[in-house]
Amino acid sequence: MRILNALLPLAAVVSLSAQDITPKIAVFVPDRLIANTVRGRQLFAELEVVKKNLEEKLxxxxEEGARLQAQLQSPSLSDAGKEQITKQLRDADYEFKKLQEDSQAEFQKTQQKVFGQFQQEVGPIVDAVAKEQKIQLVLQYQQGLIAYGEESWMLAFTNEVAKRFDAKSPAAPAAAKPAPAAKPAAKPATPKK
Structure with a gap:
């Protein structure tokens, strides 16, 4: 009798329906949210401006280094002139490498700030939508990590987050144009038949 009483709780666990033990999962596609929301584009526009400015400086x-290199190749240049341009070229090369390092550090700092702000604004919305939809697991889509996924199902959660993200953000400037509907960063692969 003791064995039977010990097995009764196990029988209750085994009799659970598949619905009770099947987790509800959603996929969040940050690239789509960034591309298809006014606030997402606003946040990441700063990063693009910084990137463009740094690229222009570099x-x-x-070009300054290339100009000095061309001058150094001139056959009419005296030895003293070659020595002076060689020194200028060395200095320009050092400055270029330093500018590269500084630019990379500045870009990474801005990138961390923008991604941090994005996460701070989007995180609570993702949590709220997941709780409302009784989702136990939200996967963040990254290109190449999902071999197949039905696109409309994968984007449904992100689309709901996007609506709320734009609704919660401050009004966009009148000049901002909505982006055309974009697909996720990479279209999920279809299974081979």
Whole structure:
């Protein structure tokens, strides 16, 4: 009799329906949220501006080095002139490398700030939608990590988060144009038949 009483709780666990033990899962696609929301584009526009400015500075410094290199190849240049341009070229090369390091550090700092702000604003919305929809697991989509997924199902959760993200964010400037509907960062692969 003791064995039977010990097995009764196990029988109750085994009799659970598949619905009771099947987790409800959603997929969150941050790239889609960034591309398809006014607030997402606003946040990441700062990062693009910083990137463009840094690239322009690096390009100008690189052109300066190329100009000095061309001068150094001039056959009419005296030995003293070659020595002076060689020194200028060495200095320009050092400045270019320093500018690269500084630019990378500045870009990474801005990137961390923007991603931190994005996470701070989106995180609570993702949590709220997941709780409302009784989702136990939200996977963040990254290109190449999902071999197959039905696209409309994968984007349903992100689309709901996007609506709330834009609704919660401050009004966008009148000049901001909505982006055309975009697909996720990479279209999930379809299974081979």
């Amino acid at each position: 390009k100008a410094k690189g």
